[in-house]
Amino acid sequence: MKKNFILDTNVLIHDPNAIYNFGDNRVIVPIYVIEEIDKLKRAEGEKGRNARVTARLLDTLRKNGNLNTGVKLNNNGTLIVETKGSLTSLPEFLREDKVDNRILSVAKEISDNKEQTILVTKDINMRIKADALKIPVEDYETDTIKIDELYSGLSKIEVDESLFNTINKSGKIKYNEILENEPYPNEFVNILNNNKSFLTKYNYTKKRLEKLSFSFNTPWSIKARNLEQKCAFELLLDKNIQIVTLVGKAGTGKTLLALASALEQTVEQKIYKKILVARPIIPMGKDIGYLPGSEQEKLKPWMQPIFDNFDYLSETKEDKSGEKVVEALQSMGLLKIEALTYIRGRTIPKGIIIIDEAQNLTPHEIKTIVTRAGEDTKLIFTGDPYQIDNPYLDSNSNGLTYLAEKFKNVDLAGHITLIKGERSKLAEIASKLL
Numbered sequence: 001m002k003k004n005f006i007l008d009t010n011v012l013i014h015d016p017n018a019i020y021n022f023g024d025n026r027v028i029v030p031i032y033v034i035e036e037i038d039k040l041k042r043a044e045g046e047k048g049r050n051a052r053v054t055a056r057l058l059d060t061l062r063k064n065g066n067l068n069t070g071v072k073l074n075n076n077g078t079l080i081v082e083t084k085g086s087l088t089s090l091p092e093f094l095r096e097d098k099v100d101n102r103i104l105s106v107a108k109e110i111s112d113n114k115e116q117t118i119l120v121t122k123d124i125n126m127r128i129k130a131d132a133l134k135i136p137v138e139d140y141e142t143d144t145i146k147i148d149e150l151y152s153g154l155s156k157i158e159v160d161e162s163l164f165n166t167i168n169k170s171g172k173i174k175y176n177e178i179l180e181n182e183p184y185p186n187e188f189v190n191i192l193n194n195n196k197s198f199l200t201k202y203n204y205t206k207k208r209l210e211k212l213s214f215s216f217n218t219p220w221s222i223k224a225r226n227l228e229q230k231c232a233f234e235l236l237l238d239k240n241i242q243i244v245t246l247v248g249k250a251g252t253g254k255t256l257l258a259l260a261s262a263l264e265q266t267v268e269q270k271i272y273k274k275i276l277v278a279r280p281i282i283p284m285g286k287d288i289g290y291l292p293g294s295e296q297e298k299l300k301p302w303m304q305p306i307f308d309n310f311d312y313l314s315e316t317k318e319d320k321s322g323e324k325v326v327e328a329l330q331s332m333g334l335l336k337i338e339a340l341t342y343i344r345g346r347t348i349p350k351g352i353i354i355i356d357e358a359q360n361l362t363p364h365e366i367k368t369i370v371t372r373a374g375e376d377t378k379l380i381f382t383g384d385p386y387q388i389d390n391p392y393l394d395s396n397s398n399g400l401t402y403l404a405e406k407f408k409n410v411d412l413a414g415h416i417t418l419i420k421g422e423r424s425k426l427a428e429i430a431s432k433l434l
Contacts, residue, residue, distance in 0.1 A: 068082075172200075182207075220261075240412075
């Protein structure tokens, strides 16, 4: 039996193509959702863009038939724009004329007709209200990755002393000589024997584990302090790896490592022509466009953590403030720091793009960035899936974990989860306990 899936506005803002992800069932968009989409189409950033994409998509489908009676989708599903829905179907305390209540009324009326109906919303409170009204309700989980099962990028294996000595001497070994299953491309395997260890990375083309190429490098005078940081530098400094995802809690060094390796490869080695650093702006109150001052003045509060990292990097390399180093690099055209909104649609060939706080991006936003990557461009995504400011994302549904999991089989990509904090002892304890 076919089901009815009623979509809340936030689902379409999260993923405009969501209507295609419900198989051959009926996808119902209440007319009140269309009204909200219309109001959001002028909003800044991803919200406004996705509202416009949704509107154009619905307009295209409108030409294939009557949206009110149903239009066939290319996956044999049916799209319906529902114009019914009376507040009288709800308890009196929910009859205030709000869009959420109107959407609930549509779901209530359809589900009361004994049709198998599910309301799909990313709004937690909407799910609670729907459940209280006995309306079947779900989160939109098409692009969800279980954080507890996220690929870490590093595994380990214990071997006997003779085999360990052989590997240590040759620096390589075919994976099937010590492992039952083939590692993922660019996965790290720490080979152990008693208190000895030999860190390797999997070469997918040659089907073998190999010693690291950059383990003793100190890009921009920064030295790896632990095993995972060594792995991170190996990925960041390898020009054949075009996408790197670094996941870790605050203080693990993910942003610092990304910036240090980018500076080394751009300023010193001249492998890349430019560094672009961007962060998603999650405004508290008005959007950035409404704030006074120049673009850089508006950005500074959100970009301060980036400047803090530049301060540290400047101390290790030369006796200048981070702000002065940033200004010098910007004047030479080597560095650009922007809000993520401003880089969408741009192609930057021969550049390194660092997306900080990528856990605040949707999978759709991640796709937009990756599919626009220029020739010989390296993309670095950093973030902490447990510190999310976007109200409609969580540790399982954010774009960073989605990208790391989806690209684990790709030879051009590499991932590592950073575990050990390298800030003060107090910061490390606070990160664990608070």
